[in-house]
Amino acid sequence: MISQFRKRNLIRLVACVSWLGSSSAWHCALAQQAAENESPHDLSVGVGKSVIVSSSLPIERVSVGFGDFAEAAAVGPREVLVNGKAPGETSLIIWQVNGPKLFFELTVRPSSFTTTSRIDALRRQLRQELPGQTLTPSIENDSIFLRGTVKDITSANRAVAISSTFGKTVNLLYVKVPATEAQILLKVQFATIDRSISNQLGLNIISTGAANTIGTVTTQQFAPPALTRNPATGLTTLTLSDALNIFLLRPDLNLGATIKALEQKALVQILAEPNVLAINGKQASFLAGGEFPYPVLQSSTGATSNAITVQFREFGVRINFIPTITPRGTILLDVAPEVSALDFASGLTIQGFTIPALTSRKVRTEVELQPGQSFAIGGLMDKRLTETIAKIPMLGDIPILGKLFRSRNLNRENTELLVIVTPELVQPIPAGQKPPALNFPSEFIKSYSPGQTSNPADGSPAKPTVIESMPLEQLLDSMKPTELNVQEGNKGAISMTQPSAQPATAPAITPASAAK
Secondary structure (H helix, E strand, O other): OOOHHHHHHHHHHHHHHHHHOHHHHHHHHHHHHHHHHHOEEEEEEEEOOEEEEEOOOOEEEEEEOOOOOEEEEEEEOOEEEEEEOOOEEEEEEEEEOOOOOEEEEEEEEOOHHHHHHHHHHHHHHHHHHOOOOEEEEEEEOOEEEEEEEEOOHHHHHHHHHHHHOOOEEEEEEEEEOOOOOOEEEEEEEEEEEEEEEEEEEEEEEEEEEEOOEEEEEOOOOOOOOEEEEOOOOOOEEEEOOOOOOEEEEEHHHOEEEEEEEEEEEEEEEEEEOOEEEEEOOOOEEEEEEEEEEEEEEEOOOOOOOOEEEEEEEEEEEEEEEEEEEOOOOOEEEEEEEEEEEEEEEEEEEEOOEEEEEEEEEEOOEEEEEOOOOOEEEEEEEEEEEEEEEEEOOOHHHOOOHHHHHEEEEEEEEEEEEEEEEEEEEEOOOOOOOOOOOOOOOOOOOOOOOOOOOEOOOOOOEOOOOOOOEEEHHHHHHHOOOOOOOOOOOOOEEEOOOOOOOOOOOOOOEEEHHHHO
């Protein structure tokens, strides 16, 4: 095939002959020959190889454009030796004595021996580190194209790491679709025990009319009897507000007393037993409780009215955990149980709205267990002692007799939380097997399900399409965790605004106990 440069020279020659005639054809041929000598010629040599370029005239000088790719040296009056050093392209120019210059487009090819040895070494390393897996690397333009199918993501990463030591790697590997991840069932038992003991002791002294005077001696800690005298009849009426008091009366002395001596014991037990299922390495959570609303004042600027938005906070029995199966076959648990309840006594009152506080007991820890083993989190205790003593001044300080003018209220509270956690490896119930059901005393809901969905062609159960292998990047994309988006329609903002003409004032905040 004639090059474009030679085609242009041939056209010039034909035009020259047509214009000047046959007498000048010889001069045109000389000009054409000079142009062809100065046109670039293609020259190729391999790395580590040599080629000899001959000239019809003696050589005056030789030059190579980029010496890192090739080198040239005159080995005779009319011969030049060109040696390939590194793959690439450059130019070679030869000056002839009393003649035109020779131009060459020099291409240095990679050594086939070096390429073969690199690819053989790479294949040997892949076979040694990843036995039994189909890997076919190839080298093109100093880039390594890694193809084949590996059994898992770890093998793919190792193959790419090995190939990267031999050059720039293009990862075209396929990965076999992994089997179903193991599933862990976490059995949790929450036990809350609340014990409280209350001791009350007090004395109220009354006089029903000694010297025509009704009188009482009381610390007001416990309600004393109420005395009223009817002026018309002269009779005195006594009213007891608490029938549990010990009442003593001496009509002949016009003297009576009520003694408050009461001991109360209370026991409250709360038990929750949630069973939560999670996939290996994935987070799961459980909440048995509810949500309570509380207002949040939004900041305002300029003439913008103040707005209050309502947010919700959860409370109750909660557990968050992440199970991970270790190479030893154990289950590593990152678990955080929590028990919280509403506390109105410690709450706040904002513009007439009572916002309760939260009493919570929570812990977070990491434990490693064999499947079926259990661990307990105890010691989350809350002990409180409240003692209230009221006395009548001076009379209550008298030795021995002063106890008659004192009252005492003693409260002991002891609350303990116990959490027992048991992880187990479980498998799904096989298709067609009847799942376990609750034991109802009577039929709960009659089932009207038409049965299992089947393929209309042969009546077999419908099954999803199973893919044996897929590209590595597609598999990694399918394994990315996704967020569960739960739409909660009861959250929003309440239009509680102040007129823009009035200055914005901070809401009045008072403790709920004081508001009562």
